[in-house]
Amino acid sequence: MTTLQQVREGLSQAWGRVMEGWEQLSRKASGAMTRFTGGRGEKGSVEARELAERSTGWGLLAAEVFDDDDRVVVRVEAPGLSKDDIRLEVQDDFLVISGEKHMARERTEGRWQVAECAYGSFQRVVPLPDTVDTGKADASYRNGVLRVELPKAAERRRKVKVAVH
């Protein structure tokens, strides 16, 4: 397939997936289509060559934000990563998630019959609904889902003690 055909294929496949899961997707944060660029591996490596063959470059990294009284929980679907390849940063009121998805290939020769998954470096910026205390952030990665829990900054917590006379 030519590059243009692959891009069209990729986009129509992605659109098909969007239409099918409309109810689930309506909850998800906007900007889920994330650009995947070539990885940070050395140019000319086997992986770099394979990445260049697959020029679709877009992946669906769905994210959800839960807003509680005293914390914000961000959940990002990013399967196939290893913890060492995930970087988290809080900048102002944004959570920046960057990472790299490597191809797990046991065989070096072969032909792609279907290539829908995205590989390479990506970055996802999730707006946070409130100011958080970055020192107490906690993140876990399980079953391909990254879960980041950020307690809100002390002065932003909404729980108020009410004295009863």
Add this chain to the structure above:
Amino acid sequence: MNTETKPTTPEVAAGRDMAALRPSVDILEDAEGITLLADMPGVDRDRLHVHLDANTLQIDGEARIELPEGAEALHADVRTTRYSRSFILSNELEPDKIEARLRDGVLTLRIPKHPEQRPRRIEVRA
């Protein structure tokens, strides 16, 4: 592998339709078989089903979205994402010898080709 069939009809859960998402898939063919990779984030082994029926391969998975305790849900019910996709396997494959592995939300299937179907080098005698 040729074209795929439509996903199974969505189940009706508690009176509410739960349409399934088609997981993104990579299919790599080499001389000895095919490797299929499917993105199914949030699915663990207990909620993954891989069925083989004659030449049809069906992949189903359920991803549970655990709401943090005390957080307000946007909808009142439990949220799960269903993934479903099926494929018709070509006759050169041996579906009985399928191997499956699930790690970090990525399902990897390996299906070998029949030994007679693999490309063979033919010795040319002088």
